[in-house]
Amino acid sequence: MSWFFLCVGLLIGGYFIYGAFVEKVFGINAKRQTPAFTKTDGVDYVPMSKGKVYLIQLLNIAGVGPIFGPILGALYGPAAMLWIVLGCIFAGAVHDYFSGMLSVRNNGESVPSLAGKYLGKGAKHFMNVFAIILLLLVGVVFISAPAGLLAKLTGWDLSIFVGIIFFYYLIATIVPVDKIIGRLYPFFGALLVFMSVGLTIALIVSSEHSLLPGVEIGDFLTNLNPNDMPLWPALFITIACGAISGFHATQSPLMARCVENESNGRFVFFGAMIGEGIIALIWCAIALSFFGGVEGLNAGMAGNPANVVYEASTGLLGAVGGFLAVLGVIVLPITSGDTAFRSARLILAEFFKMPQTELPKRLMFAIPLFAAGAVLTQVDFGVIWRYFGVANQATAVMMLWTASAYLLRLNKFHWICTIPAMFMTTVVISFMLSSPTLGAGLPIMLSTIAGIVSTLVITGLVMIRTKGKGEIEAVAEES
Template sequence: MTGLTMIVITLAALAVGYFGYARWLEKTWGIDPKNPTPAVRLNDGRDFAPASRWTVFAHQFTSITGAGPVTGPIIAAMFGWLPALLWMLAGGIFFGAVQDFTALYASVKNNGRSIGTIIEDYVGRTGRQLFLLFCWLFTLLVIAAFCDMVAGTFNGFAKDGAEIVPNAAAASISLLYMVVAVFFGFFLKYAKPSAGVQFVTGVVLMVAMVAAGIAFPVFADAETWRYVVFAYLFAASVVPMWALKTPRDYLSMFLLIGMILCAVAGVFIENPEIRMPAFTSFEVNGLDMFPILFVTIACGAVSGFHSLVSSGTSSKMVANESDMRLVGYGSMSVEVVLGVVSLIVVCAAATDGALPAGTPFQIFSTSVAGFLTNIFGVPQDIAACILTMCVSALALTSVDAVARIGRMSLQELFMPAKGEAMTPVRKLFTNTVFATTLTLLLGYALCMAGYMSVWPLFGSANQLLSALVLTGLAVFLKATGRKGWMLYGPMAVMLAVTMTALVQQLVKIAEALASGNFVFMVHGLQGILAVALIVLAVLVVYHSILKLREPARVTKEEAAA
């Protein structure tokens, strides 16, 4: 097997999925280009703001494409390249892209509301509150981890005090992105340029910012960058989408798409040989392929977090229902390409069937930077700066979306039910500034207190979120008279994966307790969280199954109106 063969198979499969399966889903559920979307009907200039299809695609793609599609496949390669490839293709086409598209579709059909509030309509208020609480806690963990990751990437000093130029240059470029995005946002809103002018302007700005950042690196330590990142997250969470988040995502898209195109071009031109066996073993280093493979490769196959972006922010930007397939299904398909490229580079760098040393990001960055140097003649130091920036952008463009979604989840959690009064406490927690501040403060506290104590459960929590979202979406489709059987298989698989992973984690905790190696701040917290996740899943699934057994409320025609 060669890298070229693998990427050709991937592109062909994804093309069939996008132009065949996704289009069939559109026709099955009903897309009405003439139907005003929530972004148009409820345009408030803050959360609801219609944008062009490629602008929304840029937001969706950059928000969902975090560190996962790079780290997951590289780690999962220990089971061999074939299981990882098959899971990304099958998972991406039938699980992840369908989940993202359906979540976007359901939200647009429900006035741009989030999955949590949609669940209330079709599952019940108890299910909604449990889901929103889980989403909010999940965002705290992601904020803590990704902010720490970004700050570490921007750290301009080594342990011995030596300057790290690529990191400082990446930090400088990111600062420019934050500032320039504001001006670009005002340009888009008030100048209303054509798609061509917007594209050319975006490319020119990206090249200028990269050049300026490399020429004028900003050196600061990781702690300083944590403060900067959290300050940026506050701004990205409270200001209107069009003023910062949307334009920054659009500008970041050029960087990330450029990185992917460069990597794909490198695979086509160099056609690296795959030096890992197709399959190694069902158990590697004490880890079982089921469920570890399906938990490790989340982004790149299916990730519950994506649904929060689809229903939390993207649905409030879609200007036409016909854009949803590109935004929901298309962005996930591109992420699969990144995941497969990551798998190719790690397998090509293997030696005698053994994975190369280094972190997943180091392996990926070194390989793609090599493509830039060998194929395009980019100097090694500049290639290193560009790839460092791309890696940090993967995390930063996700965490700012997570921060905003966390804020909205907390607000929705305290919104009164019909007939309930808006008490002073509810008013406080639904205030945008307060909800944002509380979310970020707790995220920062978790970052400083040691989020790694519970990080091992992140993969299970993320995939459990996917299972719960698929369950809720299946209820939505059933209740509105639409076909939803295509979600039943993915829903069952993800429930089996996450429950198995959580039970295995509890077994390890019990073994640590029996052997006398139990540490409460590690094993205790993991155990509490694992039990809480299991209880949450059982309750939400129970309520959902009850609803699935009920007849549809309305006809398909009424639901599509």
């Protein structure tokens, strides 16, 4: 039990200590007007209070990823918890902070525009295509997962819930951000708190289950996967949300358009990622504890992490409490799926330079996006999830390099972004080269060496091309 609370304590301490350091390196300007005021349009640019923006940001980023990912990652043992803690503090929260604050500094622009500004036009075009693909995959994943859980709870046909969620997504994508998202998310947040806190307390007081039974310090550095799956680099792709997720880079600009002051950035962006890390820790601990270890988890999961959610929730909280907990799990992906399509609409609008104040212009982008999403729902969920995982972490890599380039331009301490960018670049390249289904199927050692060499080359290129550039522009940005 003490290991779990130690991990939670480290995450909270990371917010106050490392978060303050990251904020200092970035250099906030509390007197500088944010896009919420300079570009107010009543649709996407709407000033909101710090608490409301934090809650919406948390629900935007905390989709099914910080639940399903940590459950799948728990098959590797407590090493998954170690990655959640370290990844969340030193990579994920930094990634989210810069994706949000760079957007605040650049009129609420989305990640492709930011990549183009700090890494070049090639990066912008690459990210435009890549971000749209990622957001479509996210939208589909976050339709299939909650629809499946709802069908399991009610016994109704899966297609009914797919249609209902699709319809909600369409409405939430085109109406002003404060009409649905701003009003419903506080209620959804209550469900999220109930799910997280309720399940943790139930596990602690349970007479049948113990929190992390028999876990020793050596287990955090050991691969306990019962299927002999290699920990490197698969664990760092499997657990994305909760540690570091490129999807968040597409979501942070949504709230960057609503932040009232730059001083709110650490709480909203860094803090929301820490909150998601705690959610991920809870589900990783539940997966390891409820089933008595990785062997029992492997059997209980039966290839689908949704089974773990259902069994653990009803087993710990009973029928009614379990229903509410599962409902909270259902809400998480839905509150990310709607904003995934909304982000895709805004990225397309930026690319075609088309204002979104008029409803017909919003529908012009939303309808084709939902048509493509409907087609993707027919693809096997397992296939979609694998491609989502790789696309997600590749997007995180691009955002971290964008932030690193920004700091290099200002001659600031760029290593807070460069080091996690280097690590995640190596992870993605190594995984792509070693994966037999998504890449070349090369041996792990050869793939890792190629990943390290490629990362060093990329690091050199970024430093040479950006260091010391844009100093005059940077002074203007911060004034």
